[in-house]
Each structure stands twice: as structure tokens, then as C-alpha cells.
Amino acid sequence: MTQTTLPVPLDVETELEKIAQRYRQAGGVGINILNMIGGQAESLLDRLPTSVRSQLETATVRALDHAMTAAHKSRGHVPDQASWLNSATSAAMGAIGGGGGLPTALAELPVTTTLLLRVIEGVAVEYGFDSELESVRFDCVQVFASAGPLAEDDGSDLAFLTVRLALSGKAVQAIIHKVAPKLAVVMGQKLAAQTVPVLGAVTGAATNYAYTSYYQDMAHVHFGLRRLAIEGDVPSEELTHRLAIRMKELTSA
Incomplete structure (x- = not known):
């Protein structure tokens, strides 16, 4: 069935264009650096030992479970930082990990x-959403479903923007297990890039910098669209439909 495109106010279209541009440019220069360092994403996972590859999804589920609690609790002790500082901190961690x-x-x-x-x-907080709400934390995990910075993405897979499940402990586990396989591949690529001979810490820093920049951009896309749906009084499904069309136009331009 063909979806009918409803008319929306011009200011909504303007904001949607900004979101589309951010989506298109997600990751920026960092992704080109990663491709130079690590080669094509498809070949990166082959560098990991079989034992590591087989455990990636399980390790990713554990990491997400831990992160859900640790990230939220840290907000009471450490204030949000500027984007550049987040990327710099992540790069430093990557350097240690890759070293x-x-x-x-x-x-x-x-x-x-x-x-x-x-x-x-x-x-999410920057866009006015309350991180104390389970629904918002739920959305935060969904951002990981946007794949990773090394994945080919022509803007056609926007499902992560509109997926909804009943909010409960089981629902949170459901979304974690839904996201985990894709994130496992993403993190596997990251691990493989960090094992590039000689470069070590430099590769780890560049990898983490690129990943942090990418997911910050995707969070802006996700929550920007959520905020636009509320303020523009337009169904999120309609905005997602229009964003998908715009992304195809940008890709073919």
C-alpha cells in the first residue's frame, strides 16, 4: 500500500531538512579516517579470532545491560559535557584500549x-526529554539500532526512529536483544580496527573518536525527529516517511 504524504508546515520542512543533512553527514571526517586505517568494514571482522567473533553478541548484551545502569547513574555525579570533550574522552579511552x-x-x-x-x-536531555523516564532511556538504546559508522547506509533504513514496544523490564531486554546483533558487528569492527599492527593506540583513539561523533549525530537525528513531531504536531510516522524520501534525494544528488 502506498503511503499518502500529508502536507506539513514549512517550518517543519525546514527542520526536517536540517535533520536529513545531519543524518547524511553523520560521523564526518572520522569515518574516512577509519576506512583508511582499517580497510573495508566487511573484511575487518575476519581479523578477529573465531572465539572472539562467536562471543561478540553475548558480550554486547552484557555491555548494554551494564551501560543502561552505569550511564544513567553517572548523570547524578558527572554533568553532561560538550560534544568535543565527549569525543576527546572517548579517543583517550580508545588509545588506552588499543595500546x-x-x-x-x-x-x-x-x-x-x-x-x-x-x-x-x-x-536527549538537550532536546528537552527527561532521562529519568524509562521511555527516554529506551529510546537511547534504540539509537544503537542505526548500525555503525562503517555500515553502508543510504537512508532507507529508518525503522529505529519509530519502533515501539510496551514499556517494561521485558521490553527493555527485548530492545537490547534486538539491537545487540547489529551492535555486535559494529563493536567487532571497532575491536578489529584497534588491532591494526603498529598503529595500536592511534587506531584506538581514531576509532573511538569516530564512533562517538557518529552516535552523537544519530542521537540528534533521533531526538530531533521526536521533538519535531511534538512541536510540529505531525505524526512521527509521517516525518519518518518524509525523512526517508529526503535521504534518497540526497543520496542520488
């Missing part, structure tokens, strides 16, 4: 996941 090869990179994985989730929560 010791795969063992330290694996140990750094849950810490990085917590930082990324904390950064996403910070963006």
Missing part, C-alpha cells in the same frame, strides 16, 4: 558502550 592490543580493547568495550550511551542520553 595493549585485543585484550585491552576487549576490556575497554563495556566502558566505551557506557560512554556512548551516556552521550546519547545527554543529547
